[in-house]
Amino acid sequence: MISIVCGVDVSKAKLDAAVLPVGSRGSFANDPEGIAALAAFCLEAGVELVVMEATGGLERQAYLALWERNLACALVNPRSVRRFAEAMGVLEKTDAIDADVIARFAHAIDVKPSPPPSPTQQRLSALVARLRQVTDDLVAQKQRRAAARDDETRQSLDEAIAFFVRQSKKLEGEIASMIDDDPLWARLAAAFRKIKGVASRTVARLMAELPEIGVYDNKAIAKLAGLAPLADDSGARSGKRRIRGGRAGVRSILFLVAAIAARFDDSLRDFRDRLLAVNRLDALTPKRSESSPGSAGVAVGV
Structure with missing residues (x-):
């Protein structure tokens, strides 16, 4: 220690x-x-x-x-x-x-040391973060362009839009090159891109914000992303397991990807439907405590 x-x-x-x-x-x-x-x-x-x-x-x-x-x-x-x-x-x-x-x-x-990411990982994270900033700026400029009424303002906005488009393409190219040059990232990217609805930007963001993917096992990755149901048991009570914590940015992008992918992949759609069915069943199951009549000391939790 x-x-x-x-x-x-x-x-x-x-x-x-x-x-x-x-x-x-x-x-x-x-x-x-x-x-x-x-x-x-x-x-x-x-x-x-x-x-x-x-x-x-x-x-x-x-x-x-x-x-x-x-x-x-x-x-x-x-x-x-x-x-x-x-x-x-x-x-x-x-x-x-x-x-x-x-x-x-x-x-x-007893906190343990947490070594910094490699220079390559740091550069990828910086490029992905910058690409998100440029994308947000580009959306804002396009919205302003749609609302502009005079030619001078539209011309100025067109120049700004062209600048951010160039920046976006340059960043996307640098990010793609980094992923292609790393053997692990390249294999992961190829696996992710087999899923319909998963774009290259999504792959890059996962690599940047969840560098443990491909290294840790599935359960550890699910917990890091805040997608692992956490135990909530006490004594004879078996509580309903809910997700919480984890990396909010990763979780939000995975929710979006899952919703899109389920449109194209029957197995993912069926898996989603099974989870929703279980959740609805849990919601309809009445709660019983250890002290309720007829419980015989066994709690049925949801």
Whole structure:
């Protein structure tokens, strides 16, 4: 078990750090110079693991830079940390308190290092994210073009649309080349594209946002995507298993793909219909508790 942990609360401007059980604290700018100072601070304190919350990208620069300096890092779910704080009776919230709570959380659940993705994976994720941005911009420009009434405005919008179309095609080409050049990605892409309704952009997004696919088993992938029914049993009660958590972006695209693919694939459509039938049956089954008359100590849950 890792004994010396540095919890880092990340904000746009600064990085607040707390080292446990040493008790050292520090605050550093969230820029290259500040990150270098944070690394020196951790090395001096003998830190074995730096833990920070996943904050939508603000942590990315520090996370990668610390790994480059041979400091093991881990990213944790902010919601889990907040619930841990509340369970510990820590209701106050400041940057310094949050750093301390993150370190205590890491100690309590024995957080393990989470190495960064490979440079190739990072580039693919960046290209896919940029393609989504360009696509959104292109849709917005086309909507404005449809609403424009004067020639000068339409001409300006046409130029913007042409620019985003060029950007989109360039990004799509770079993404396709990356997937073709990677043996695993190429095999996965070929398998996905056999399903009608699965576009190349969908394949690229899955590769970028779910890099574990093709490496982990099916059950692990389902849980990562938030599609694995989770147990909800207690004593004799067998609760209904529901999905929750996981990667919302991946789950949303998979729901869309499944709906489209079911139109063309009879086996997928039949599988969907069976799941819906079971769900409707569960909804109609009356709930009985252990204490209800005639239950004989056996609960029938839904």
